[in-house]
Amino acid sequence: MKTLTRASLAVLSVFTLGASAQAAEIVVTPADLGPGLNKWHLDNYRDTSTGYSSTTTAAITDTKPRSGNGSVEMSLTDGSGKADYVYTWGYVPGRTLGNLSALSYDWQRASGGTAGQHLMPAFRLFYDADGNVGTTNDTGYLIFEQVYNPPGNNGPVTTDAWVTSDILGANFWMRQFTPGNTVESYDNTLAEWAAGAHPSAVADLLSADTAILGIEFGIGSGWNGSFQGFVDNVTYRFGSGDVTTFNFETEAADVPEPASLALITLGLLGVAARRRKDQTM
Structure with a gap:
């Protein structure tokens, strides 16, 4: 009986751990994109179709897959192009600058582009x-x-x-919405902003209580020349909460239905029971 119990726990642990590991990962496919809160969507898109001279790409493709079958491909052909992928959640208790505890993303720049060689998806x-x-x-x-x-x-x-940038301790600069203003101080960390760093008289005074309303990544806005890049595995965490990772895929992988998982579990338990019976005969 002890052997069967251990086998049963081992089988159940595999499925429990598998479910737990996937709980922090959110797969985003083209079908998942859309407007509103808690959905990724394309914004600030500047392309020949919107009156600009750049042929701009901003889509989930399989050109350079990272963690599965896809990633976000972003490209432009001249400095008029721009594209952002945006995810907002609005005002959520606990999602503050001082409570941000993880922030990273994977990115890649393709060779051959003529835009400044220091540029990458921001x-x-x-x-x-x-x-x-x-x-x-x-x-x-x-x-x-x-x-x-x-x-x-x-x-x-x-x-x-592919480059993984853990940016929780990195330098960030500020762009105010009203008035539209770039604060030209480029060596303040998030911790320094949260502590009230005020590098300019025109900068917004931030604190640990500053609300973080969303995240985004993008290319363009005066990038003279051509550029092609990719982004995947956007990760954040607040406090001791769950780590959330967005994995961009061209299509979702097939996942067994709960009923199928139950049948698989019962089948494995049956195998364990038969092995124990055979050993005792």
Whole structure:
């Protein structure tokens, strides 16, 4: 009986661990894109179809898969192009700058582009400075770009290889929405912003209570020349909550229905029971 119990627990543990490992990963396919909160969507798209001279790509493709069959491909053919992938959740208790405990993403730049060799897909945090939905004129972005971070400041980024950037401790610069203003201070970490770093008289004064309303990544806005890049495995965490990773795929992998998993479990338990019976005969 002890042998059967251990076998049963082992089988159940496999399925429990499998479900747990997948719980933190959200697979995003083209069918999952759409407007509104808690959905990825394309924004700030500048292409020949929208009156610009750039032929711009921003889509989930299988050109450079990262963790499965796809990733987000982003490209432009001249400096007029731009595209962002955006995910917002609005005002959620606990999702504050001071409570952010994990932030990373995977990216790749393809070789051959003529845009500045320091450029790569940028990452942004969408903030409300005082965390109060009732106030206005205090929202903007904190923006990560490799060029403002060691190693290789201002140097060419790696090409044709996936890079995982853990940016929780990286330098971010600020772009205010109202007025539209770039705060030209590029060496403040998120911890320094949360501690009230105020590098300019025109900067929004942030704090640990600054609300983080969403995340996004993108290319373009004055990138003279051509560019092709890719993004996958966007990860964040607040406090001690679950780590959430967005894995972009061209299509979702087939996952057995719960009833099928139950049948598989019972089948494995049956095999374990028969083996025990055979050993005792």
